[in-house]
Every structure is written in structure tokens, then in C-alpha cells.
Amino acid sequence: METTPAFEGLTCVDCEETFDPETATHRCPDCGGILDPTYDYAAIDVTREDFESRRFDSMWRYEELLPFTRESAVSMDEGATALVDCPKLADEMGVGRVLIKDEGRNPTGTFKDRGQTVAMTAAAQHGASDVALASAGNAGQSAAAYAGRAGIDSHVFLPSRAGFTNKAMVNVHGGDMTIVEGRIGDAGAAYADAMDDNDDWYSVKTFVTPYRHEGKKTMLYEVVEQLDWEVPDHVVYPTGGGVGLVGMHKAAEEFRDLGLTDNLPAMYAAQAEGCAPVVRAFQEGRDVHEPWDTPDTICGGIEIPDPGASPWILDALRESDGGAVATSDSAILDAAVLVAQHEGLEMGATCAAAASGASALADDGAFGPDDTVVIMNTGTGNKDADVVRSHLMSKGI
Numbered sequence: 297m298e299t300t301p302a303f304e305g306l307t308c309v310d311c312e313e314t315f316d317p318e319t320a321t322h323r324c325p326d327c328g329g330i331l332d333p334t335y336d337y338a339a340i341d342v343t344r345e346d347f348e349s350r351r352f353d354s355m356w357r358y359e360e361l362l363p364f365t366r367e368s369a370v371s372m373d374e375g376a377t378a379l380v381d382c383p384k385l386a387d388e389m390g391v392g393r394v395l396i397k398d399e400g401r402n403p404t405g406t407f408k409d410r411g412q413t414v415a416m417t418a419a420a421q422h423g424a425s426d427v428a429l430a431s432a433g434n435a436g437q438s439a440a441a442y443a444g445r446a447g448i449d450s451h452v453f454l455p456s457r458a459g460f461t462n463k464a465m466v467n468v469h470g471g472d473m474t475i476v477e478g479r480i481g482d483a484g485a486a487y488a489d490a491m492d493d494n495d496d497w498y499s500v501k502t503f504v505t506p507y508r509h510e511g512k513k514t515m516l517y518e519v520v521e522q523l524d525w526e527v528p529d530h531v532v533y534p535t536g537g538g539v540g541l542v543g544m545h546k547a548a549e550e551f552r553d554l555g556l557t558d559n560l561p562a563m564y565a566a567q568a569e570g571c572a573p574v575v576r577a578f579q580e581g582r583d584v585h586e587p588w589d590t591p592d593t594i595c596g597g598i599e600i601p602d603p604g605a606s607p608w609i610l611d612a613l614r615e616s617d618g619g620a621v622a623t624s625d626s627a628i629l630d631a632a633v634l635v636a637q638h639e640g641l642e643m644g645a646t647c648a649a650a651a652s653g654a655s656a657l658a659d660d661g662a663f664g665p666d667d668t669v670v671i672m673n674t675g676t677g678n679k680d681a682d683v684v685r686s687h688l689m690s691k692g693i
């Protein structure tokens with residue numbers, strides 16, 4: 297494999313054993329825990345100036361802190377997205393500054409591309425002929441795109457409620473798509489059966505591959521650099537499986553430990569009231585979630601009733617002195633409309649949970665009057681134009 301010099305191996309978050317990435321490809325061979333890429337930080341010698349001297353053209357510009365070399369990556373120059381000042385939102389929320397990290401500007405329109413570029417690079421370097429995953433929609437679309445680029449066949453399992461754009465584009469990218477009646481859990485069960493039947497399929501599913509949260513961590517590196525190395529006070533993230541949240545928390549610790557920054561941003565998980573297992577666990581002071589019985593929200597990307605990495609998510613929220621917030625679908629869609637009308641930016645329904653959650657946190661007094669708040673717009677609004685437009689219709693508009 298073409299790994300970077302400081303990449304040491306994959307460490308299990310449960311048993312803490314470290315494994316060779318050549319042979320350990322997915323979950324912990326000893327205990328089944330999630331594997332996390334680890335580095336010899338003492339061997340990483342990069343300064344702020346080094347990063348600043350590089351073009352802001354791709355997340356792979358943080359190559360030293362990624363497992364694989366930029367040259368070997370299956371990449372479409374994902375990342376390097378804009379961080380847009382939102383002065384009206386800042387006024388409305390009574391804080392110093394609000395910025396939206398606009399991940400809709402990625403190759404397939406969501407930040408899932410940051411995860412797939414690293415996961416697909418690993419798949420290619422392990423010689424995979426076929427990749428597979430279950431997804432609520434965006435990850436499936438992204439995987440089909442990156443698999444096509446890598447010359448690998450993809451098998452994508454989506455629930456019937458996945459959005460039309462996701463389904464259409466899996467076909468367009470040449471993916472083998474299975475639509476399963478129901479929700480993400482049903483798609484996951486069909487995927488698991490298919491994996492049992494096909495020994496040679498390589499999983500690129502959330503937290504099954506060790507590399508998706510690793511790719512998503514680059515969002516935080518970019519935010520800090522875009523703020524001229526000021527760590528934002530608060531980062532609000534629309535949380536499903538929590539991949540991006542744990543990734544960004546890890547990235548914040550890495551920058552701090554490398555001496556590039558001094559502190560960590562407070563991380564917040566925003567969920568929809570119809571499926572909020574992380575919020576409930578946080579509020580009840582629990583270390584792990586309880587599966588949500590009847591998930592029901594228009595925010596498909598965060599309708600994850602049983603997020604397996606919840607202990608890790610909850611740790612990140614508590615270690616960073618952040619929090620968790622759930623708002624209603626109607627408040628979430630209102631937030632998408634408000635951001636579009638006041639700031640021009642287009643947010644998908646799922647992503648607007650972060651905007652809505654940030655407002656609710658502001659109302660609860662979570663932010664100070666001079667604070668900087670970053671809202672993660674994880675995907676483009678135009679994949680959900682019908683959903684947000686229908687919300688207006690429900691109000692007679």
C-alpha cells in the first residue's frame with residue numbers, strides 16, 4: 297500500500313490493539329471494534345506556513361495527516377469547500393459570527409465524498425474488485441461515483457425512502473443498486489445478507505471501513521485554516537452515525553497536539569426529534585445510546601436509529617464541552633428556508649437540522665455574544681428541493 301510515512305496502523309477503539317493496515321482491512325480482528333487510523337505525531341513536522349503555502353484545492357493537501365499519499369488517492373479534488381460568513385444568522389442568534397461550511401460543493405454534492413475518497417483508496421490498494429455498502433442515499437451515490445473512478449464494481453443497498461437524486465445517480469455511475477422497502481435498517485439487513493453470500497465484496501460502509509471518519513476529519517482542518525488558525529468556539533453538526541463528528545473532534549485534537557492550535561471547538565450533535573438517540577443519551581448522561589424505536593423524520597441522512605459509534609460520539613461531545621440538540625422536522629425545514637432567504641445558501645433537509653439546532657442552542661444560551669459558531673451544511677440543497685418546496689406548500693405558499 298502507498299501509505300504516508302507517519303501512518304502507524306489501525307488501533308481498535310475498544311481493545312486498543314494496533315493492527316497492520318495491509319492485513320486489517322475493516323473491524324478489529326480480535327474483538328470486532330471500530331478501527332481508527334493512528335499516526336506517529338512526533339514524526340509529523342508541518343507548520344501553519346507549510347499548509348498555507350499549498351493551494352486550497354483538495355482535502356488531500358493535509359496528506360501528512362491522512363493514511364495514503366495524495367498521488368495514490370482515488371480523488372476528484374473533494375473538500376476545499378467554502379466557509380461562508382452569515383451575518384444575518386449571527387444577528388438572529390446573538391453571536392459574534394456564524395459561518396456555514398458549505399459541503400454541497402463536493403463532487404457528488406455532499407461531504408460523503410471526503411469519506412469515500414479515503415475508503416475507495418484503501419479498497420483499490422487492497423485490490424478489491426467489488427465494494428458494497430448500505431446507505432440512506434448520499435453515501436451510496438458517492439461510493440458509486442468513486443468506485444467508477446477506481447474501476448471497481450459497486451453494490452449499493454438503499455431504502456425505498458432514499459431521495460430520487462441518490463437513486464438516479466447510483467444508476468448513472470454504473471452502480472449495482474438494490475432498493476429495499478423500508479428504512480436504513482432494512483437496507484442494512486439486505487446488505488448483510490449479500491455480504492454473507494459474496495466473500496470477495498469489500499465493505500465501504502460507515503465504521504466498517506476504518507477510513508470514512510478519517511476522510512471527514514479534514515473538514516475541521518479546513519475550518520481552522522480558513523479562520524486564520526482561530527479555533528471556532530462551537531461546531532454544530534447534523535448527526536446520524538456521527539462519522540463526521542468523531543472525525544472532526546479527532547482532527548481538532550491532532551491540530552492541538554501538533555501545536556498548530558491551542559484548544560478544541562465545542563462539538564454539538566444536532567438531530568431531528570423523530571430520531572434522536574444521541575441527544576437522548578447525552579441528556580440522560582448515558583455512555584451509549586438506546587436504539588430509537590420508531591424513527592420518523594424527513595431528514596433521511598440522519599435517520600439512524602441505532603448509531604453503533606455512539607460511545608465515541610458521546611465522548612467527543614463531553615470532552616469538547618459541547619452538547620446535543622433535537623428540533624422538529626417543521627423547525628428544520630423552516631431553518632432551510634430561512635438560510636436560503638437570508639443568506640442565499642441552499643441546505644438540504646438533513647443539513648438544516650444543524651441550522652435549526654444552532655438556533656435552538658442560541659435560544660438556550662449555549663453561545664456567548666462574541667462567539668464564533670460554525671454550522672456544517674453537509675450537503676447541497678438541490679438534492680432536496682422538492683422536500684423544502686413542499687414545506688412552503690404546506691404553509692400555503
Ligand SMILES: *Cc1c(COP(=O)(O)O)cnc(C)c1O
Pocket residue numbers: 406408434435502534535536537538539540541597598644646647674675
Ligand atoms: C450522512 C449524512 C449526514 C450524517 O452523517 P454522519 O457523519 O453519519 O453522522 C448528515 N448530512 C448529510 C447530508 C448526510 O448525507
Ligand SMILES: [Zn+2]
Pocket residue numbers: 308309310311312313324325326327328329
Ligand atoms: Zn479490538
